[in-house]
Amino acid sequence: MFTSWLSTRANQTFYKGKTVWITGASSGIGASLSRELDQCGAHLILSARREDALEEVRGSCHNPENHRIVMLDLEDPKSIESAIQHVHSVCESVDILINNAGISQRSLALETDVAVLRRLFEINTFGPITLTQGVLPKMLASGGGQVVVVSSVLGRVGMPMRAGYSASKHALHGYFESIRPELSDQNIQFTTVCPGFVDTRISYNSLQGDGQAYAMQSQVQSSGMSPDRCARQIANAVRRQKDDTLVGGVETLIVPMFRFFPSLVRGLSRTNMFLKKGEDND
Ligand SMILES: NC(=O)c1ccc[n+]([C@@H]2O[C@H](COP(=O)([O-])OP(=O)(O)OC[C@H]3O[C@@H](n4cnc5c(N)ncnc54)[C@H](OP(=O)(O)O)[C@@H]3O)[C@@H](O)[C@H]2O)c1
Incomplete structure (x- = not known):
């Protein structure tokens, strides 16, 4: 109780008056994060494709x-460019960019159109990288800032039915681990967040092999952490300026397990102990 009060106070001090750009703010983790940081006194830029939901x-x-709404479609480079221009026309610099928007997949690798794989990479990988490269020059000129990336446990470990999603999230880690040391002496902090199961509509919105939405809610997903709790943990990790953090329940242990016992995890993955078709995490 007391530690929760302490972290609330620390978050209020840290976020008060900061300009925070949150992508994927229209639902799930991004919507919860928006409300969490609003309560901490941040000035938010809320982005996604659905204006009514924002x-x-x-x-x-x-x-x-x-708070301001800036429309953004990460699949469209022109939309990304105009969102960056819009944001810089209303604020001198972004203090914290939270690359949260993303989309998942529910299909076997060989049954997935390459066009669907490209879509996953546009939204999950090139979109966040383009936004990051768009805000960094002004962040640097203003003396520093923080870039947050919401990846996934599957950005650390591959799983059946997620080849494109997992690859798109793994690629983020490669990029952000590389840029981190390049800017380490210029007061830019990078934080990667890897959630396990969070109770959002991500499975519903996931792409099947032909690009159609999966349109079903996974039970495992629904039994996961609430998006509000996830948002609180992300807010704490960002305030502590962590390099990377796992958020979720016991399922996140798969990341250290894979690091230390890769053959074991690969074996379990083959027996489908972690994932059944359609009942799974992101
Ligand atoms: N839920 C989980 O269990 C879980 C686990 C690990 C990682 N994650 C990650 O957490 C992040 C948030 O996901 P969520 O669980 O909150 O799912 P969600 O409820 O489906 O939210 C996804 C968000 O991304 C936005 N988005 C999707 N396509 C977009 C596009 N082309 N351009 C701009 N925005 C787009 C959506 O907004 P619009 O539809 O309005 O554009 C929505 O706000 C994702 O990066 C996901 O990979 C989630």
Whole structure:
């Protein structure tokens, strides 16, 4: 109880007055994160494709007047470019960019169109990288800032039915681990977050091999951590300026397990102990 109060106070001090750009703010983890940081006094830029859902999130905040909506489609380079321009026209620099938007997959690798794989990479990999490269020059000029990437446990460990999703998240780690030392002496902090099961609509929105939405809610997903709890843990990790962090329940242990006992995890994966078709994590 006391530690929770302490971290709330620390978060209020850390985020107050900071400009935080959150992608994927229209639902799930991003919507919860928006409400969490609103309560901490941050000035938010909320981005995604669905304006009505973003308005709803802004309306559910305590201080909606502090927040702006900037439309963004990560599949469209022109939309990314105009979102960056829009953001820089309304604020001198972004203090914290949270690359949270993402989309998952529910299909075997060989049954997945390459066009679907490209889509996953546009949204999950090139989108966040392009946004990051777009905000960094002004962040650097203003003396520093923080870039957060919401990856996944599957950005550390591959799993059946997720080849494209897992690859798109693994690629993020390669990029951000490489840029981190390049800017280490310029007050830019990079934080990668790897959630396990979080109870959002991600499985519903996942792409099947032909590009159609999976349109089913996974039970395992629904039994996961609440997005509000996940958002609170992300807010704490960002404030502590962690390099990387796992967020979730026991399922996140698969990451250290894979690091130390890769053959064991590969064996379990082959027996499908972790994943059954359609009942799974992201
Ligand atoms: N839930 C989990 O168990 C879990 C586990 C590990 C990692 N994650 C990661 O957490 C992040 C958030 O996912 P979530 O669970 O909150 O799922 P979600 O509820 O489906 O939210 C996904 C968000 O991404 C946005 N988005 C999707 N396509 C986009 C595009 N082309 N351009 C811009 N925004 C787009 C969506 O907004 P619009 O539809 O309005 O564009 C939505 O706000 C993702 O990166 C996901 O990979 C989730």
